[in-house]
Amino acid sequence: MSILLYRLVKHNPPLHEDMYSYKLLGIPLLAVSESRLWDGLSCYNTESQARRRARSLHGYRFIAVLEIPEDGNVRYERTGRDRGHYTIWADVEVLLRAVQQVIPLEERM
Numbered sequence: 001m002s003i004l005l006y007r008l009v010k011h012n013p014p015l016h017e018d019m020y021s022y023k024l025l026g027i028p029l030l031a032v033s034e035s036r037l038w039d040g041l042s043c044y045n046t047e048s049q050a051r052r053r054a055r056s057l058h059g060y061r062f063i064a065v066l067e068i069p070e071d072g073n074v075r076y077e078r079t080g081r082d083r084g085h086y087t088i089w090a091d092v093e094v095l096l097r098a099v100q101q102v103i104p105l106e107e108r109m
Contacts, residue, residue, distance in 0.1 A: 001070045004100075005043035005086055006050035008060040012102045018064065019095040037079060037087050041095070045084035047103065053082065054105055065101040074098075 009018035017025070023039045043066065044050040050063045068074050068088065076088040088095070 002067045003070060003076070005045065005066045005068055005076065005088060006047050007041060007043045007064045007066055007095075008050055008054050008057065009062045009064045009102070010059055012062045012104070014062075014064050014096060014099055014102065016092050016096070019092045024092075040079075040087035040089045042080075043076070043086045043088050044082075045086060049082070049084040051105065061105055063103045063105065064099045065103065066095065066098040067100045068098055 007014075007018070011018055019041060021039050021041055022029075029035060029038045044053065047063060047065075054060050054063075066088075068076060068090075074088065074090040074094060076086050079085060079087040090098075
């Protein structure tokens with residue numbers, strides 16, 4: 001079994017930096033309570049939720065569809081206030097191999 005999660009990315013195909021956490025990107029931690037999230041990646045439960053989030057962000061041109069096996073090797077958790085928001089913790093290479101499809105944001109609006 002697996003779960004599909006939708007990640008906003010800037011490149012097609014996604015590059016390593018598309019799968020970097022804020023911590024890896026060197027973006028400062030905003031709140032101590034968010035420290036565990038700082039090392040993870042934001043993803044969404046559905047394509048439409050990712051599209052809604054993309055409207056308030058700049059620079060993202062694609063949605064990467066990640067197929068995450070539910071075998072316990074990749075940790076993910078429902079987090080944040082946004083409906084359908086997940087945080088995923090995994091090695092960048094694992095995440096790049098999980099990409100099943102890349103959808104341009106200008107399609108299916």
